[in-house]
Amino acid sequence: MQTKKPVPLIFELSSPGRRGYRYPELDVPETPMEELLPKEHLRREVPKLPEVSEIEVVRHYTGLSRLNHGVDVGFYPLGSCTMKYNPKVNEDIARLPGFSLLHPYQPEETVQGALKLMYKLQSYLTEIAGLSATTLQPAAGAHGELTGLMLMRAYHRERGEDTQRKEMLVPDSAHGTNPASAMMVNYKVREVPSDARGGVDVEALRGMVGPQTAGIMLTNPNTLGLFDENICEVAKIIHDAGGLLYYDGANANAIMGYVRPGDMGFDIVHFNLHKTFSTPHGGGGPGSGPIAVSQRLQDYLPGPLVSKRDGEYVWEYPTKSIGRVRSFFGNFGVLVRAYAYIRSHGPQGLMDVSDTAVLHANYLMRKLQDDFDLPYDRHCMHEFVLSGKRQKNQGVRTLDIAKRLLDYGVHSPTVYFPLIVEEALMVEPTETETLATLDAFVEAMKQIAIEAAEEPETVRQAPYNTPVRRLDDALAARKPVLRWTPRS
């Protein structure tokens, strides 16, 4: 690892006795700690916390934040992650004390405003999905997948078919979380091949379904950024076989307001509020992965949902609920931000979001198609996938291109995914960037393509302008050092 300037940990700034505050002198009688707390809970030694002044804390963390790349700093075209701008008006609304100072055990009559917001968010998401009901419980996308598949299982169980319907179909272009979630629910995963246009191979699918089929997990547009025009045929094949369709909403930014997953034949949809609905993620967060379901599944939804009874908002469990999938709505602030996003855009505004996201992706794809390989040459949706195959033959891998982009002040696209594209670079610009930013990205990519051809070593050794150079991220993930240990 080559570090330019080592950054000390806050613990290493510690100096004995230094403080950021001073208590005023005690003006009441002192009660010994032993009389206030049970003996077994009393600490015998002073905790080893850093002793620093307030300005040191501020400078330390401000300094760390400046070492990061984030959407507030620069372009972040990370495919399938929808790193759009997080509007500051959302932050303003989420900080209103009526939202930010709630306690999860407060009586319902004291939190009617918060419950109303959740109730309305449930109904907006239900409408955007084109389905019947929504739960806000799942904590993020993969949790939504897990919950959705548990609903499928409950549905098949009530029909006495759960022991026979053991197979979950997943396309070979799927997000990795799809087969992982299916395994968690104890389904056997079967991979559906893609056809030459990058969609589901319908004929192959026909041969794979049967009484063993529990369902299929799909995203449309898929991870190649392509809209699968055969989706209604796919839905018919699955439904005729007695299975259900799960929509992975990671790519919903491409279709919001234009196509409703319910109309495509899906039974379950998850939305990533932290992608499509602009709540912070990528080191921020937390996430949120509500799921909307069709009528036949709504009675199984996890609770509690927010319902309206005689003008009052109340917590309620559906009749055959699978129960809770998490304890509290600890990410309530995220729900407020998503609500603010939907309300500040309105129906036409949300459609404009999708329009512009798709336009930006097509603009970049056409600008870059001569400098990199484009394995599926079709109009794309909100993202597209290039292949770094040509550059690989010049001795430069996709990973090197990703690192070199950092020198141009751009976060890398998603790399090596989807798996069916060699040396993949998956680019999702989002709707919130200016033409000047998109053009600067095109310039950077073209420049790197030239470097790869003429001076590949420059790209192979990148990055140069970042706080740290190439890190051994595999080793860091395998053997992480998570805790600072004092020397004494």
Place this chain on the structure above:
Amino acid sequence: MANPRDYFYTKDHEWIHVKGKVCRIGITDYAQNELGDVVFVELPEQDTIVEEGEGFAVVESVKAVSDVYAPLSGKVVGINEALEDSPELVNESPFDEGWIVELEITDESQLKDLMTADEYDAFLEEV
């Protein structure tokens, strides 16, 4: 890269080079090519007893994390420590310097379930 003629192979794309009781094991050129750049290899402890079919090493590439399954039962008598600092040897020299584990096998009859180089070549034609 041609598959060495004197090695045995499995459907999981591992190669086995038998030297008496000790079998050297790695992944084939086809496997390393499919995985892409290898960034980490997790090796078993010396003297570990493994059963055939058990995952006994892990190869992590830029694309995926894959188990390496023991093609035979036996005891781990050698691990390629060079891979700890240079996992890319699996890509650069899959059949030689990129070897992963040496097993002292317990049941020689298991060898007859393995594929010869000709059989593996034919198997690759199909996949």
